[in-house]
Amino acid sequence: MRARALIAAAVLAAAGCGGTPPERAVSLLVFGDPHELAAYRSLEAAYERADPGTDVRLVEAGDRKDLITRLSTSIAGGKPPDLFLMNYRFYGQFAARDAIDPAGPLLASSRQLREQDFYPQAMAAFQFGGKQLCMPQNISxxxxxxxxxxxxxxxxxxxxxxxxxxxxxxxxxxxxxxxxxxxxxxxxxxxxxxxxxxxxxxxxxxxxxxxxxxxxxxxxxxxxxxxxxxxxxxxxxxxxxxxxxxxxxxxxxxxxxxxxxxxxxxxxxxxxxxxxxxxxxxxxxxxxxxxxxxxxxxxxxxxxxxxxxxxxxxxHSDAYCIPRGAPNKTGAWRFVEFALGKGGAEIMAATGRTVPSNKAVAESPSFLDPNAKPRNAKVFLDSIPTIRAAPTxxxxxxxxxxxxxxxxxxxxxxxxxxxxxxxxxxxxxxxxxxxxx
Structure with missing residues (x-):
């Protein structure tokens, strides 16, 4: 187990190295089944096309427990990723030990995103100690x-x-x-x-x-x-x-x-x-x-x-979180702005993976596409007023x-x-x- 953790830390550290200048490279720690990972790769490729010279490097964990282990190990070793994607039910241990750099100030100064762009139920799930820690990608x-x-x-x-x-x-x-x-x-x-x-x-x-x-x-x-x-x-x-x-x-x-x-x-x-x-x-x-x-x-x-x-x-909601000590906080936030803005949210909606937390995209044909299954996708939106969250x-x-x-x-x-x-x-x-x- 210790050997696996050390390898994970080395992989995360290596994600910030290579031919791309450090300020243009962003490492993103995620997990998912093959179809989900393919969706994240589509988003990665679109961002690199939209911002030539950037390099988003996906660090793919095997499952939820592997993701938590990799993140814990990298934070403890002082080599965290620039960004990680995690379900609200599992980020509490990192929030409680102040291991997440709050997204609230970045959102307040953003020209791309506004708080009112997002469903409040998803935003609230990533608030801890009165602070907006992470930015929700989806609201299923x-x-x-x-x-x-x-x-x-x-x-x-x-x-x-x-x-x-x-x-x-x-x-x-x-x-x-x-x-x-x-x-x-x-x-x-x-x-x-x-x-x-x-x-x-x-x-x-x-x-x-x-x-x-x-x-x-x-x-x-x-x-x-x-x-x-x-x-x-x-x-x-x-x-x-x-x-x-x-x-x-x-x-x-x-x-x-x-x-x-x-x-x-x-x-x-x-x-x-x-x-x-x-x-x-x-x-x-x-x-x-x-x-x-x-x-x-x-x-x-x-x-x-x-x-x-x-x-x-x-x-069911996942969010982009920037860990404290992230080597490229600025680059990580630029990626979040793209991923949760109209262009990025539409890409993820088209893959089928997400019910976008971005209200305008969720309520548009990008998500409610009558030619894409499920045809009755509006069920997800109709249920939002009845959503309750598990504790953080x-x-x-x-x-x-x-x-x-x-x-x-x-x-x-x-x-x-x-x-x-x-x-x-x-x-x-x-x-x-x-x-x-």
Missing amino acids: SLVVYYNRDLFRKYRVAEPGAGWTWDDMVATATALTRDANGDVVKGVDFDQPGAAPTGPPPVEYGLAVSPELVRLAPFVWSNEGKVFDDATEPSRIALDGPALEALQNFIDLRGRHGVVPTDQEAESQDDEARFAAGTLGMLMSSRRSTTTFRAIDGFDWDVAPLPVYRTPATVL LSTWPEIEDVANDILENALYYNQPPAEVARRLDEQTAPLFARARP
Whole structure:
């Protein structure tokens, strides 16, 4: 592990060297799947064309944990990148130790960008200690991707605005089919000795990752609480409406059988199952769009999340951050101005990767292109007023990891929600405590 960290630091240090003058070279640390990285390379190439002589050097991490490790190591070694792109749920540890150079003063003096250009929900997610630390690239929400061909094949009504949780369960049930094309009914575990009967599914109606940020919007929609305090949480404290939403979440596997088993999820991830045409619906953010645009075997689109009592969804947003000690802060900010301005935001919107945080671009044909999938892209914009954010805490990545392990066991092994809530509270409490100053 130490050898890997030292190599990462060396790569970041090398990103500022070479034939390009230091003031014209900008190193950008990112991670993503191959489709996402291709989108960032498109942006890099466009910026270099727009500003000849510049050299944007992408430092590509393998995954989120690798990104955090590389960034931590480079900052500790005094060799940070000029810029990094990170989700708001994971930047808290760097914000808490004052490792980010605030973007607020740069924005205030910019001739290219204005605060009012951006959706306030995305801007607020990157404010810490009263300062605007980073500039949001995107403002996605959790939505439902669905296979239109499967809906047509089984004559199931497509999802739309205002549909409910019960509607989603009924739809997922109608799409869960065995090799004979027959509906596979779930198991009612309230009945003693109940066990699955008949052929297993070869097509599932739904997939959703057992994660806290996937559960949270349904708790909020049911007017329940995830945390003891919405603005300064000190623990996970699921109340009555939250336990109802959690029970329904667990029932997707334990009672209804409309989501894959844990073994099936391990052997084929949700995106791959959807792309293979054997999954009716998948809950995901905008980042799945770049992958799904490569699908040519069937038609697909997106729909809003189902509703309990009030519409709710969860924020997915990444931002450009300049670490303290960045060797080329001026060059990094010039790149941010391009990336988040009209030209750069349109490029990223066209790749499918982002719901632009730049309001004018998000509400233009660059994003709402009727000839590009998903056709119903406006779903992402319509959900913005209902977006809520996860907390910004230095230990949030650890809290998510612990909580997600607990929720995974709950979903796949039909555990009682009250017991799940107790474990969530007990096992994350020390992490919340460590996040407090």
